[in-house]
Amino acid sequence: xxxTFPHFGSLTHVFEVVMREVGxxxxxxxxxxxxxxxxxxxxxxxxxxxxxxxxxxxTYIEMLEEGADExxxxxxxxxxxxxxxxxxxxxxxxxxxxxxxxxxxxxxRPYILLRTLQKEIGNGCSLQRAIRAVRIGWIKNRLTxxxxxxxxxxxxxxxxxxxxxxxxxxxxxxxxxxxRLRDIKKLRxxxxxxxxxxxxxxxxxxxxxxxxxxxxxxVYEAALNLDIHKKLNExxxxxxxxxxxxxxxxxxxxxxxxxxSPYKTAIKAAKPYIENKCGGxxxxxxxxxxxxxxxxxxxMVHLYPFTCxxxxxxxxxxxxxxxxYNLPVLSLVLDEHTGEAGFSTRxxxxxxxxxRRK
Amino acid sequence: xxxRVGFPNxxxxxxxxxxxxxxxxxxxxxIVISPKTNKIIKDLGVKFAPDEDCYSTKLYFxxxxxxxxxVDFLFIPRIGSDHEVNVGCPKFIALAEVLKSMFPDxxxxxxxxxSMAKKNHGRFKILRIIFSIGxxxxxxxxxxxxxxxxxxxxxxxxxxxxKFSEEELHKWENSKIFLQNLSIQEQRKTPLxxxxxxxxxxxxxxxxxxxxxxxxxxxGIDIITPDQMPKALIENQMEKLDYNMYFNYAxxxxxxxxxxxxxxxxxxxxxxxxxxxxxxxxxxxxxxxxSSRKPGTPLLQLVLDELSSETGVLTRxxxxxxxxxRxxxxxxxxENCHLHSLILDH
Numbered sequence: 001x002x003x004t005f006p007h008f009g010s011l012t013h014v015f016e017v018v019m020r021e022v023g024x025x026x027x028x029x030x031x032x033x034x035x036x037x038x039x040x041x042x043x044x045x046x047x048x049x050x051x052x053x054x055x056x057x058x059t060y061i062e063m064l065e066e067g068a069d070e071x072x073x074x075x076x077x078x079x080x081x082x083x084x085x086x087x088x089x090x091x092x093x094x095x096x097x098x099x100x101x102x103x104x105x106x107x108x109r110p111y112i113l114l115r116t117l118q119k120e121i122g123n124g125c126s127l128q129r130a131i132r133a134v135r136i137g138w139i140k141n142r143l144t145x146x147x148x149x150x151x152x153x154x155x156x157x158x159x160x161x162x163x164x165x166x167x168x169x170x171x172x173x174x175x176x177x178x179x180r181l182r183d184i185k186k187l188r189x190x191x192x193x194x195x196x197x198x199x200x201x202x203x204x205x206x207x208x209x210x211x212x213x214x215x216x217x218x219v220y221e222a223a224l225n226l227d228i229h230k231k232l233n234e235x236x237x238x239x240x241x242x243x244x245x246x247x248x249x250x251x252x253x254x255x256x257x258x259x260x261s262p263y264k265t266a267i268k269a270a271k272p273y274i275e276n277k278c279g280g281x282x283x284x285x286x287x288x289x290x291x292x293x294x295x296x297x298x299x300m301v302h303l304y305p306f307t308c309x310x311x312x313x314x315x316x317x318x319x320x321x322x323x324x325y326n327l328p329v330l331s332l333v334l335d336e337h338t339g340e341a342g343f344s345t346r347x348x349x350x351x352x353x354x355x356r357r358k
Numbered sequence: 359x360x361x362r363v364g365f366p367n368x369x370x371x372x373x374x375x376x377x378x379x380x381x382x383x384x385x386x387x388x389i390v391i392s393p394k395t396n397k398i399i400k401d402l403g404v405k406f407a408p409d410e411d412c413y414s415t416k417l418y419f420x421x422x423x424x425x426x427x428x429v430d431f432l433f434i435p436r437i438g439s440d441h442e443v444n445v446g447c448p449k450f451i452a453l454a455e456v457l458k459s460m461f462p463d464x465x466x467x468x469x470x471x472x473s474m475a476k477k478n479h480g481r482f483k484i485l486r487i488i489f490s491i492g493x494x495x496x497x498x499x500x501x502x503x504x505x506x507x508x509x510x511x512x513x514x515x516x517x518x519x520x521k522f523s524e525e526e527l528h529k530w531e532n533s534k535i536f537l538q539n540l541s542i543q544e545q546r547k548t549p550l551x552x553x554x555x556x557x558x559x560x561x562x563x564x565x566x567x568x569x570x571x572x573x574x575x576x577x578g579i580d581i582i583t584p585d586q587m588p589k590a591l592i593e594n595q596m597e598k599l600d601y602n603m604y605f606n607y608a609x610x611x612x613x614x615x616x617x618x619x620x621x622x623x624x625x626x627x628x629x630x631x632x633x634x635x636x637x638x639x640x641x642x643x644x645x646x647x648x649s650s651r652k653p654g655t656p657l658l659q660l661v662l663d664e665l666s667s668e669t670g671v672l673t674r675x676x677x678x679x680x681x682x683x684r685x686x687x688x689x690x691x692x693e694n695c696h697l698h699s700l701i702l703d704h
Contacts, residue, residue: 046643047661048634077604078476079438079448084640087601091647274455276436276471278448309636312410313452320459333410 002028003103003121004063005072006056009220010144011245013172015072017140021133022122028068030059033223037062038336044092050081051305051335052217055224057089064098072121075104079279080310107248136184138250140175143187145244147171150195152240155233157201164199171195204236208354211292213242213285214303215311218334225303225334226343232301235351240297242266242288243281266291273317280310289321289329299328299354306335328353360388361495364429364465366421367392369414370437370450372559373585377513378433381488384505385495390429392421395565399424404664406460412635413663414559415449417566422457422464431466431494432457438473444606445475447637468494524588531623536580550682553618554581555611555645556630557638566662567630568671574628577679582624584610591617608637615645615657622654625682628675633663656682 005015007030019027031037033055041058060071073086086104093100103120106112118130147168154164171191178184210232218225219241232239246253247263254261266287273286289300302318304311315331322329330350332343363382365371371378371391379389392399395417403420411419422432434454439445454469470487472479485506492502522530522537529535533549552574560567561583574581584592592613596603603609611629618624629645631638642659649657658678660671 046639049639049643077443077445077602079445079451081636081640083604084601087599088640088643091644095647095650273459274452276438276451276473277476278438278451280448282448282452307410307634307636307639309448312408313448313456315410316408316452316456317459 001070002026002068003070003072004028004030004060004068006030006059007032007221007223008217009222010148010172011141011220013144013176014137014141014245017176018117018133018137019072019121021136022117022130023125024121024123028063028066030063033059033221037223042336044096046088048307049088050308051224052215052221053081053085053089054336055217055221056085057092060089060093061096061098064093064100069100071100071102073102073104075106076108077106078108079277110251134249135252136181138246138252139181139184141244141246141249143175143184143191144172145241145246146188146191147175149240150192152229152233153238154195154199154201155230156207156236156238157204159200159202164195167195167198206358208237208299208351208358209297210237210239210299210301210354211242211288211295211297212239212301212303213281213288214301214314215305215308216243216245216281218303218305219243224305224336226338226340228301228303228332228343228347231344231347232351235348237351237354239301243284247281247284273321274313278310278313280308282310282314285311285314286317286321289318289327290325292327292329293325298358299330299350301350302329302331303334304331306333328357360386361431362388362390362429363431363433363468364390364422364425365392365433366418366425367394368418368421368563369453369559370435372562374513376516377509378435380512381491381505381509382433382495384508385492385502387431387495390425392425395421395563397565400565400664408456408460410634411449413566413632414557414635415453416664417563418453419457423461426461426464429465431468432464433468436469436471438471438477439475439606440472441474441606443475443602444604444609445473446606520586521588522582522586524591527582527588527591530580530582531621537582537586548686550579550626550679551624552579552581553583553614553624553627554630555584555614555627557607557611557632557635558583558585560630560632560662566632568662568666568668570628570630570660570671570675573672573675579679582614584614587614587617595620605637608641612641612644615641616648619645619649619652619655619657622652624655625686626656626658626678628678629657629659631659631661633661656685 003019003024003026012030016027016029037058038055040061041054045054045057074082075086076083086102090102103116105116114127114130117133118125118127122130151164151168158164171194175187178187212219229239253259263284267283269290270283270287274283277283285302292300302314318329318331321327365378382389399420400417402423403416406423407416407419425432434457436451436454437446438451454467457464458467468491470491472483472487488506489502492505496502530537554561554571561571564572587610592610595613595616596609603612615627615629618627629642631642645657646659660674
């Protein structure tokens with residue numbers, strides 16, 4: 001029974017690790033979404049559903065054609081359509097005549113998440129093993145985020161083009177393959193050294209730093225955001241993702257009283273504008289934009305898929321925040337029709353503006 | 359002088375109008391309700407609202423801007439959910455704050471927050487909200503309490519009157535009673551029964567629904583809307599799904615559609631979908647898929663936005679009605695043939 005899940009940027013490695021840890025070795029790793037994936041997904045999707053739905057549906061169809069028959073999907077119970085992805089996708093795929101089974105992981109309810117991992121994916125493994133799997137998942141998620149940050153920094157200052165991308169690939173491989181918890185914890189110091197040792201850099205002062213916030217899938221999935229990180233890097237801008245799956249998954253960060261969670265700080269900063277959670281990452285994003293200067297960033301890019309309900313709310317606050325704090329914020333809507341040229345033009349204009357401001 | 363409180367006549371006002379207006383009336387405030395949606399309000403909304411918001415939210419912006427200079431307070435509650443598990447639309451929570459952020463010159467907004475599912479708000483929270491609002495208008499705590507009680511009583515009475523019992527629904531399905539008082543009923547030889555499903559703020563808003571409700575009524579068609587359906591029946595339908603439908607206001611719509619698709623007891627279902635409404639995009643797809651799996655009751659889905667024209671909608675509805683009539687006639691003929699052949703056999 002090959003098991004598969006949607007491609008999700010660097011988080012794909014985290015999902016793979018969690019599945020392997022509970023003893024699911026029959027994995028069919030998802031391919032990177034391409035033009036065909038988007039077309040397949042858009043053909044069978046509802047008219048004005050958000051774009052991640054279309055891309056994940058396309059991925060499922062492609063993977064089903066390759067022989068997968070267990071599909072993993074996230075689920076939630078919040079003010080967002082994400083929890084309905086699998087029911088609707090199930091209806092669509094059934095009508096297309098595929099034979100499969102959906103396994104959904106409710107990431108907002110830890111106990112149910114562990115039970116599903118234990119019973120449906122882990123084939124009845126012990127609860128401890130499921131807990132250990134999730135724990136290793138969040139620890140490795142910190143590492144994948146670290147590698148992402150390193151890549152988005154070194155790609156700007158590298159002398160040999162394309163080397164840091166190769167290094168990042170190797171680093172992801174190391175992260176996935178390291179098994180013992182002690183070794184995994186060591187990686188946190190080893191990875192920056194690994195990058196430093198292998199990549200020749202050309203030191204530059206006054207690098208422009210930009211934070212990227214928005215809807216999780218769009219920020220992580222290079223196929224949907226047209227690799228905005230690379231585009232900004234090529235223009236000489238260091239970028240950093242401010243949103244992460246860790247805001248839900250990282251229990252270690254939540255329970256540790258000595259570490260301040262950046263997500264909680266962001267939520268606090270958003271209070272004057274919006275007080276209550278309204279699904280997705282609205283509060284975190286508003287807070288991150290408010291705290292932009294405090295974190296030493298020169299500007300923010302806000303990405304969201306077309307018709308995303310929570311992020312439209314964030315978008316409505318941006319003009320006020322941008323005016324009050326004198327911040328450059330670029331808000332971009334993305335869907336499967338986004339043209340590469342128009343997108344690049346806007347990013348270049350934004351970059352030029354940042355350089356002139358500096 | 360009485361303080362004037364403004365209510366934008368859109369979105370959740372269609373559901374909770376009695377509760378809100380009674381409460382403020384009892385407190386001694388002057389109620390200002392924006393007029394029914396018209397072209398001026400629509401233009402205001404489309405011009406100033408965020409581009410990607412759904413059409414209904416844009417109209418809400420129009421209503422609020424229309425009231426801007428006419429009131430001292432605006433009442434825009436932030437309702438997260440009014441059910442233990444299920445939630446509402448995220449825009450209902452953020453509406454007040456978004457409006458405040460986008461238009462700094464709006465009058466003071468009264469925005470109580472209530473969320474049963476995520477924050478476990480209950481009766482105590484309602485009491486706190488009632489008092490925090492009430493002390494802005496009067497200093498007499500008993501008056502505030504009585505106002506709150508009367509408001510909730512009035513709302514529950516209204517809801518009870520609106521909902522039909524299962525018996526009544528059954529009778530209606532067997533065409534023994536009529537829900538609407540139709541004077542032109544005689545025009546039609548056999549009365550048509552159609553379920554008009556959609557959000558209450560779409561169906562009851564003549565402007566955004568392009569007057570579909572009155573159009574159907576004027577043709578002698580008996581209609582039922584999701585908010586008239588008995589609650590037990592809808593919950594019954596929802597239990598048949600293998601997932602929890604957690605958008606509370608979408609439950610009614612999907613439940614109504616599923617009930618009539620399953621029982622095949624009426625002539626057709628007409629679903630109104632608002633462009634770029636989040637929950638609608640899903641329930642529209644679900645209804646279509648369920649209907650195609652169990653064909654029998656025709657389903658017409660109309661997507662409405664600010665560019666919908668009355669003529670275009672009229673054409674499609676006429677075609678839909680013609681189709682239903684032809685289908686009924688075909689069925690009647692078949693039954694007659696069947697009867698005829700039975701007689702001949704004997």
